[in-house]
Amino acid sequence: MACDHTFTLDAHKLQRRYLQLQRALHPDNFGQKSVTEQEFSESQSALVNKAYTTLLKPLSRGLYMLELQGMRIEEGTDSGADTEFLLELMEINEAVDEAQTPEEANKIGQDTKGKLADLTERIDAALREAELQTARALLAQMKYHANIEEKVKEKLREFM
Known part of the structure; x- marks a missing residue:
């Protein structure tokens, strides 16, 4: 995907590369080719x-x-969460x-986005410093907050 091997990346560059590769590789382009x-x-x-x-x-x-x-973080194995x-x-x-x-759901969603942004910065720093155990613990926290973010989105759909 032509990305640096770092936690932070340019999402626009990633998307451009994705589209470029899909234009070249998409099965619709190979309908008249060999099996x-x-x-x-x-x-x-x-x-x-x-x-x-x-x-x-x-x-x-x-x-x-x-x-x-x-390192892997398996589902249900975050026994280290305090x-x-x-x-x-x-x-x-x-x-x-x-x-x-x-509005109440949006407030929770905004708070969660802030926590996710903070975790993103902390994970990036941990990975840059090769502090893999710290990164692992922070990613486990991120999983929980990402789940809350999804739950907020579901709640907002209920209001529609």
Whole structure:
């Protein structure tokens, strides 16, 4: 995808490269080619899609970067999350559930975006310093906040 191997990246540059690769590899361009070329196009186009979606979002990008270093964060294995953090998340989740207006949900969403932006900066710094355990712990927190962000989006759709 012609990206630097860093946590922060230029999303516009990533998108341009994605579109460039898809113009060249998309299966629609290979309808009159051999079966082998069509299959190659399909597999390579799928890989480009996967790479793009992985790199586009900070959480999946960070998890991928840790995986490249031999670390994985498995679902349900964040036993290291401290009680205070988990209580805070429970309160935020309850607030989302109890939000009566789009404004209330938006406020929670904006707070969550701020926390995600802060985590993004901290993860970037940890990865630049090769502090993989710190990056791993911060990415685990990011997973929780990303889930809250999705829950807020669902709540806002309910108001429509």
